[in-house]
Amino acid sequence: MFKNLLNIKDLSVEDIKAIFSESDRIAKYLRKGQKSLDVLKGKSIMTLFYENSTRTRVSFENAANFLGATVTSVNVATSSVQKGETLIDTAETLDSMQTDLFVMRHSISGASDLLAKTVEAKVINAGDGLHAHPTQALLDMYTMREHFGSVKGLTVTIIGDVKHSRVARSNIYGLSKMGATVKIYGPNTLIPEGIENMPCTVCHSLEEAFANSDIIMALRIQLERQQKGLFPSVSEYHKYFGINDKNLQFAKKDVAIMHPGPVNRNVEVAENILSSEKSLINRQVHNGLITRMGILNLMLGKTI
Numbered sequence: 001m002f003k004n005l006l007n008i009k010d011l012s013v014e015d016i017k018a019i020f021s022e023s024d025r026i027a028k029y030l031r032k033g034q035k036s037l038d039v040l041k042g043k044s045i046m047t048l049f050y051e052n053s054t055r056t057r058v059s060f061e062n063a064a065n066f067l068g069a070t071v072t073s074v075n076v077a078t079s080s081v082q083k084g085e086t087l088i089d090t091a092e093t094l095d096s097m098q099t100d101l102f103v104m105r106h107s108i109s110g111a112s113d114l115l116a117k118t119v120e121a122k123v124i125n126a127g128d129g130l131h132a133h134p135t136q137a138l139l140d141m142y143t144m145r146e147h148f149g150s151v152k153g154l155t156v157t158i159i160g161d162v163k164h165s166r167v168a169r170s171n172i173y174g175l176s177k178m179g180a181t182v183k184i185y186g187p188n189t190l191i192p193e194g195i196e197n198m199p200c201t202v203c204h205s206l207e208e209a210f211a212n213s214d215i216i217m218a219l220r221i222q223l224e225r226q227q228k229g230l231f232p233s234v235s236e237y238h239k240y241f242g243i244n245d246k247n248l249q250f251a252k253k254d255v256a257i258m259h260p261g262p263v264n265r266n267v268e269v270a271e272n273i274l275s276s277e278k279s280l281i282n283r284q285v286h287n288g289l290i291t292r293m294g295i296l297n298l299m300l301g302k303t304i
C-alpha cells in the first residue's frame with residue numbers, strides 16, 4: 001500500500017479498488033450505527049489546515065475518531081505560523097510528537113509534497129493550491145460507483161472553473177484511470193492552458209457538454225475571482241453555465257448532478273435541482289466520511 005496520498009496520479013487501479021472495498025466494509029458497520037470501531041487505537045493523526053474547509057477537515061476528523069485514533073486539529077490561525085514559523089519548521093515540530101499521519105490543506109501547489117519530504121509520518125494531501133485533491137476524487141468516484149454500479153464506461157461532464165480547480169484535475173485523472181470518459185465545459189477564460197494534454201475532451205457548447213452524460217459535475221465559481229473579469233456576472237454565468245431545468249433538456253433523463261461543495265446556490269446549480277432526486281451532493285458528503293475511513297485504515301496498515 002502507498003505510504004503517502006499526495007496525488008490521484010500516484011495510485012494504481014488496484015489501490016483505488018482496495019480503497020473502495022475497505023470503504024464498502026466500513027459502510028456496513030456505519031449502516032448498523034456502529035461508530036466506535038477502535039481499529040486505529042494507538043495511532044496519532046494530525047489535521048493541519050492552512051486554508052478553510054468544512055467537509056474535508058470534519059470528515060477526516062470524524063473518520064479518525066470513529067476508528068479510535070487520537071486526533072489533533074492544529075489551529076493554524078492561533079499557532080506559531082502566525083509568528084512567521086515556516087511550513088518545514090512547523091512540520092518538524094509536529095512530527096516530533098509521535099505523529100503517525102498528517103492530513104494537510106495548503107494554498108500553495110506542492111506544499112503536501114514538501115511536507116511528505118520533511119516528515120517521517122505519512123501524509124494525505126487534503127488539497128494543495130490548484131494542484132490536487134485526491135480524496136475528493138476518490139469520494140466522487142465511490143459515489144458514482146454506488147449510484148451506477150461501476151465507474152468504468154460512465155461519461156462525466158465537469159462544468160465551470162476548471163482552471164482554478166484541484167477537484168477537476170484530480171477527477172480528470174482518476175476517472176480516466178478507472179475507465180470513464182471525461183468532458184469539460186466552461187467559460188474560455190476558465191479552461192486551463194495545457195488541457196489538451198489531459199485525458200479529457202473540451203466541449204464548445206452546453207448541448208455538446210450535456211449530451212449523453214451520465215453525470216454532470218458542477219464546480220464552485222470562486223466569486224473572489226469575479227473582480228478579475230474572468231466571467232461577466234453571476235447571473236450571466238448561471239444563464240450560460242449553470243445547471244437548471246431549462247438546459248437539462250439537453251441531458252439524459254436519469255442524469256445525476258454532483259458538486260464538491262460549497263455550492264453557490266442558483267449560480268452553479270439551480271435551487272430546485274439541488275433538492276431534487278438528481279442531486280448526489282449529500283451522498284458525496286456521506287461517502288467522504290466512509291472513503292476517508294477506508295483510506296486511513298489502509299494507510300495505517302489496518303483493515304476491518
Ligand code: CP
Nearest residue numbers: 053054055056260261
Ligand atoms: N469539497 C471540499 O473540499 O470542501 P471543503 O472546502 O468544505 O473541505
